Amino acid sequence: MLGPKHKTMAAATLSGLCVSTLHKQPNSTVPPRSAAIAASCSVRESLKERAFNEKDCCTRRSILTGIGTLTAAGLYPASFAFAEEVPDKYQAFIDARDGYSYYYPSDWRDFDFRGHDSAFKDRILSLQNVRLSFIPTEKKDIHELGEMEEVISNLVKNVYAAPNQTPIIYAMQEKNIDGKNYWTFEYELATPRYSRVAFATISIGNGRQYTLIVGANERRWSRVRDKLKVVADSFKVLDI
Template identity: 35%
Template sequence: MASLQHSSSFHHRTMFLNSLPHPQFGLQKHGVLPVFRRGFSFLVRAEHASLASSSISQDKCGRRQMIAVGVIAPWVSLVNQTPASFAAESKKGFLSVTDKKDGYSFLYPFGWQEVVVEGQDKVFKDVIEPLESVSVNMIPTAKQDIRDFGSPQEVAQILIKKFLAPPNQKTKIVTASQNDVDGKAYYTFEFVAQAPNYTRHALGAVSVGNGRFYTLTTGANERRWDKMKDRLQTVVESFKIFNV
């Protein structure tokens, strides 16, 4: 298998690994610092205040109805204004993300914050433990199935060594396997990446759909792996691609 071409430019991120049968995708290189995205601004519409003031002249029944409207309407307005990618609690201790535009969904641990990282479609991380994070990356591909790129072990090895860990880190694949969900094939893998001052233990999931190669990765510092592994496994297992 031939080696991959290293490049951090946007142009080369769209090239696939040269070692696979047909070069169709590439991944963003490491080393980009995250920037926190501005938080949501929740605005109460002016008409709610108008409704509240006009309710004073109503009878008891009318006042109760207006109070109910004043409580419910802001939440209805909030739901209607949220983007397609909206986090909502779906499992105890987790929040869910559904990106209707790009066609994927996953869970992440409650308390992680969304950050912006160049080259990544979506990133959530623990601000106290920065190695605890989850990210999603998408690259165009003409392939229809993840199996067209090789075996789970082959794909995982190239992704890890060339894109998911800096070149100065020692990496090791722990496991790599295929899972079928609703008729779609996913490759999942576990690996460790050793840096001079820390070791990151990580999990990944990849699949193909909508003309794109999707990659989700999540992990934690090795010293916290035993505490975090079940939660990170939930993140990986929750990753789903749907048609858009």
Template identity: 40%
Template sequence: MLSAQQLPCIPRTQLGLCTNGRFQKGVPFIVRAEQISAPSTSLQDKAGRRQILAAGLTIAPLVLLSCQKSTAFAAENAKGYLPVTDKKDGYSFIYPFGWQEVVIEGQDKVYKDVIEPLENVSVTVFPTNKEDIRDLGSPQEVAEALIKKVLAPPSQKTKLLTAAEHDVDGKAYYTFEFVAQAPNFTRHALSTIVIGNGKFYTLTTGANERRWGKMKDKLNTVIDSFKIFNV
């Protein structure tokens, strides 16, 4: 079993609390609901906001894609998504139309649905001296350690559902699915992690359990799109 001490030390302002190279409990969920939730609105307000989003999104993708020709293939191959490429840190992924970018301390990128804030994707990047994700242990060992020590606070009951390894261009990625149960909601999430460029990358996306059936295909598309490249 991978212990917390074996994980790369994550700065306090990023995924967890780190003291003398050890993770501490009490870490907020990777994108806490209270950090990204929109103010409560009536059903009429929500419908109006969705109409505004739908109108704006007929034009926005054309403008964005014209500025990101290098990632145009992503939008062509996955209709209904927008591409993100970070040339500084060396990664790319796609996210669903309608999600908006927000700034959250410790996260490199965060996009969320303005109506359903638990539907979001976040990316974190931090240094590591490891060269391969397999250096940390098996997919299940690494996933369980990250979920318990980093991706969910001790107050939430977590359960790892699946964990697997896959290869992309000779680079090993770990992908896992888990649930985190809070008193007033259950988050169903997917994460993928990889090491490269001297960095540990984590992409996590998810939704409220009650909407998992509707969202799981979209969220799996987001997870599958995550790639790193040499910088």
């Protein structure tokens, strides 16, 4: 992946998208920064046949008017049928071709983030953003990567952190949604000049290891943490 592919955006009602709160694992020695929230996840959908009629569309679209039935049109599996609505002030991004979905704040705009499949950011504060990437893998589940604590520690320290950044992991959580396992963790990357805090959610499916990261500047984290937690919890791998 050299950059985000342009997608067709569809809104759909999401039910059965289990959102759980972030909490400290029994073996964790570092307390979470604050109590995490539980958020009901769902996505309003419109479009039966238009969702993928444009084979090579040049821009993503947000289609949030009306209520259709994507599952009836054969665009999504039966398990991806939803009853509840998208949380207020969020929109749903659904990529049925690459097999994933998540929410993002409705006032954010999409942008190209090098090496990522999709990304959205705050219109003013660019460090406040969400991005999604994936890499091919022969593994079927994140448990095949190893122990959660070891895998997450290695990712944050050796993959996410730059040489001049000090990594701090605050909490980590495992959850299961529709038979797929997800790890979500909160971490900070600090430098002498500034710090960034983020949630990351990883999962494996469709022969890919997906990673969603949503974060902000540390100075704003206490104000936007709960808002961004909804995004991290909303990530879901779809069968393709």
